[in-house]
Amino acid sequence: MEQGIKALTEFLDSSPSVYHAVDNLSQMLKNAGYTCLSEADDWNLEPGGNYYLIRGGSALIAFRIPRTAPRGFLMSASHADRPCFKVKENGELAGTYTRLATEKYGGMLIAPWLDRPLSIAGRVLVETQTGVEARLLNIDRDLLLIPNVAIHMNRGANDGFAWNPAVDTLPLLGGKDAKGKLSALLEREAGGKILGHDLYLYVRQKAAVWGLDEEFISSAALDDLACVWGCARGFLNAQDSADIPVLCVFDSEEVGSNSVQGAASMFLETTLERICSSLKLSLPRMLAQSFMISADNAHALHPNHPEYADPANAPVLNGGVVLKFNAAQRYTTDGLSAALFRKVCARAGVPVQTYFNRADMPGGSTLGHISLSHVSVPTADIGLPQLAMHSSYETAGTTDAVALEKVMSAYYGCAPVMDSSGFVL
Ligand code: CO
Numbered sequence: 082m083e084q085g086i087k088a089l090t091e092f093l094d095s096s097p098s099v100y101h102a103v104d105n106l107s108q109m110l111k112n113a114g115y116t117c118l119s120e121a122d123d124w125n126l127e128p129g130g131n132y133y134l135i136r137g138g139s140a141l142i143a144f145r146i147p148r149t150a151p152r153g154f155l156m157s158a159s160h161a162d163r164p165c166f167k168v169k170e171n172g173e174l175a176g177t178y179t180r181l182a183t184e185k186y187g188g189m190l191i192a193p194w195l196d197r198p199l200s201i202a203g204r205v206l207v208e209t210q211t212g213v214e215a216r217l218l219n220i221d222r223d224l225l226l227i228p229n230v231a232i233h234m235n236r237g238a239n240d241g242f243a244w245n246p247a248v249d250t251l252p253l254l255g256g257k258d259a260k261g262k263l264s265a266l267l268e269r270e271a272g273g274k275i276l277g278h279d280l281y282l283y284v285r286q287k288a289a290v291w292g293l294d295e296e297f298i299s300s301a302a303l304d305d306l307a308c309v310w311g312c313a314r315g316f317l318n319a320q321d322s323a324d325i326p327v328l329c330v331f332d333s334e335e336v337g338s339n340s341v342q343g344a345a346s347m348f349l350e351t352t353l354e355r356i357c358s359s360l361k362l363s364l365p366r367m368l369a370q371s372f373m374i375s376a377d378n379a380h381a382l383h384p385n386h387p388e389y390a391d392p393a394n395a396p397v398l399n400g401g402v403v404l405k406f407n408a409a410q411r412y413t414t415d416g417l418s419a420a421l422f423r424k425v426c427a428r429a430g431v432p433v434q435t436y437f438n439r440a441d442m443p444g445g446s447t448l449g450h451i452s453l454s455h456v457s458v459p460t461a462d463i464g465l466p467q468l469a470m471h472s473s474y475e476t477a478g479t480t481d482a483v484a485l486e487k488v489m490s491a492y493y494g495c496a497p498v499m500d501s502s503g504f505v506l
Pocket of ligand 1: 160304305334377378
């Protein structure tokens with residue numbers, strides 16, 4: 082297996098929740114010599130310094146200060162959360178069997194969650210001598226499963242079945258007398274009394290590389306951990322830029338980004354303000370020379386359903402990184418940001434594909450659209466082409482995943498000079 086893909090699969094397999102993904106990024110940055118800042122402290126940023134900060138355990142911003150006076154910010158944004166099921170409080174439901182109470186987090190395809198081993202991961206707030214400590218938790222074994230109803234009892238199962246998340250998707254956890262055993266297991270794993278939790282179900286199936294020429298990769302959460310990974314690797318591997326490279330990874334994208342650690346929060350804006358005030362720079366002047374890449378996966382042409390794609394703008398797996406357009410600006414790319422992104426891709430030697438929704442089909446939205454309301458800079462909406470978006474197990478192309486790393490490395494090493502008539506790069 083190609084080295085870059087192997088590293089990606091390891092990242093995916095060790096990130097069963099948004100908290101684990103951000104913790105893995107934090108380790109990568111720490112290993113690369115980055116200093117972890119606290120939002121509650123004074124910041125004395127040094128030229129040549131490398132920094133990052135984490136909010137809520139599930140969002141992260143990293144940046145580098147150049148040795149010479151910077152002109153702008155080179156930013157990227159991706160998201161580390163995924164559609165899944167969240168574990169409720171008082172979750173153990175007693176009865177003939179013990180089941181777990183859950184609710185939907187985000188808009189997922191439900192069917193792929195059934196009939197496969199699942200487990201629980203996330204963060205727990207554990208009582209200590211002096212207060213409460215947030216800890217990561219992953220029950221690293223096959224623990225529960227959502228069983229289908231047999232076709233004999235649900236003859237309509239293959240004719241467009243409507244799932245009821247209060248009934249059909251409650252996972253089976255144990256026998257009649259198992260109630261209470263899960264909370265005991267969680268507290269044992271957590272190492273103390275749990276006073277609060279953000280725990281989610283995840284599928285146990287590991288990432289796989291497959292296809293006649295190993296051209297496909299499948300995993301949970303490719304949307305958007307593949308972009309998180311490509312952006313982070315590109316950020317770390319880039320040459321020095323005259324501008325300030327900024328890596329943003331947000332939580333809560335799948336539920337509208339409205340949280341303390343989502344793209345609709347003040348996290349990015351406040352961080353940029355604090356960088357400027359520490360370095361005695363003008364934020365408006367910096368923003369006038371700044372650029373954002375919003376990296377979130379795109380729909381590839383489906384092998385069995387090409388009719389869902391726009392005929393002229395249908396990206397394929399392993400055809401290169403995707404530039405996403407939407408006239409209503411749900412995707413933020415415009416002519417200028419498209420041109421800049423194409424220049425960067427050419428520099429990286431990576432082909433660019435384009436995506437429009439079919440004009441009679443509404444599409445999704447992305448982070449760029451949301452973060453623009455706080456930090457208004459030209460933004461290219463990009464992503465890796467993938468199939469089965471929001472399935473519990475998604476599919477993408479192996480060469481695309483490696484290509485994104487190259488593009489982001491070229492991007493973070495450049496320093497575009499922009500004005501209203503265009504840019505110099
Ligand atoms: Co996404």
